[in-house]
Amino acid sequence: MSLITVDNLSVRYGANTVLSHISLAVEPGEIVTIVGPNGSGKTSLLKAIIGATKPWVGNVRLKPGLRIGYVPQSLHIDATLPITVERFMGLTDRVDRQDCAAALEAAGVPDLLKRQMSQLSGGQFQRVLLARALINRPDVLLLDEATQGLDQPGSAAFYQQIEDVRRATGCAILMISHELHVVMSASDRVICLNGHVCCEGTPAVVASAPEYRALFGTGTGGALALYRHDHDHDHDHEHDHSHSHEAAE
């Protein structure tokens, strides 16, 4: 079975529907990217997958025994909480020092073991988060805007790292991003989200979809805009945000 199966999921906060009728699946070893504008429910979807948000309708099924490596959007460590990188790496499971050092090495930040988390730079911090998520050999890695606060070379290097991880470990990756051109090229499959699944497919297919271009404009398509595909799904949906597909046509 798929690692993660989301079946007809709707999520509500109060009277506000943030996700409606989402269905998707993540298969072993693939890189799936979710793109969408602010408020499109990207983070809510990820939260529903890890169980932090209860579905209103539908459900999320995880493969039994699935190991999830999670890299949060931001992680604020209170100044009153002393914690070394080594201790942070073993936060949820005991790990020995060698595994810990190896994971940091693989994430491109060796020699940080004894440093305080609060002393790391933004790039080092994100890489330590990634190393921690990878240390227990997850079946799937979930990343929520994991490059926030990094500059462009920094985030490009970070995504390169993620591809390397997939190549080395074969773990599936589901990530959220709004850095479209960087992310799209590194993905096997892109899901364009705006409260519902607008369109999905290979990066090329999504980049040329009218729904996608309505949300992000035509400029982001770049070379990918060469590809066209016929898009005929029905866009008559019941929730209250509206986006005009005609704008970009």
Add this chain to the structure above:
Amino acid sequence: MLDDFMTRASLAGVGVAFAAAPLGCFVVWRRMAYFGDATAHAAILGVALSLALQMSIFVGAVAVALIMALTVTLLAGRGYAMDTLLGVLAHSALAFGLVAVSFLSGIRIDLMAYLFGDILAVSRTDLLVIWGGAALVVALIAWRWSPLLTTTLNEELAYASGIDPKREQLILTLALAITVAVAIKVVGVLLIAALLIIPAAAARSLARTPEAMALIAAAIGAVSAVAGLRVAYVFDTPAGPSIVCVAAVLFAGFSAFGWRGRGGA
């Protein structure tokens, strides 16, 4: 040995310090300082109810402190800022408690003993309750240490690791209620929060890991209790406040030392 009131007082103080230290660390890390205050102030209402219903003060205080803590958790994020909510609940619980005490005309109680503690009057039974409660709190926190720490760092990280942050919060709340109830006799309702926060804060500048901070806080709390009692004995000062004063002096000393040691960072 337990016939000596000073020995009993020291043991009581050390017992409370051991429970308060690891819990105090979480209170500091999670910025729950006022939560501790509110729970403690509510306990005075628990004391009044216990006396009226002629039941154990420990049970009454735990029950009311727990109800208070759960109410705060439930009401949080419903239109009022947390500090406003805690201010309203803490002080009204204290006021209702004081008014309730005044209705207890048949019973003579020394209110000061509950507001400021009466550690020198600790009995063998009290000691049993304090050490029993402290052991329970320490065991609870040691058992849930890793999930509690993960939840404190990031709730989504906790969910992704199969931890339920709401459950961990509840455990912390329960531990807080028990600690408050056992500490009433030692430092009183008004100074319990000090015993939670000051040793943990003092330990911060000396620690490199969360575990070290909890252990150092326990040591600082225990030293404060013993030294504070000594100060109270020599200078004839009130015991509970003297303990808190020693802890405060240690905090000031270690913080200054810590800043110097880190080159002002």
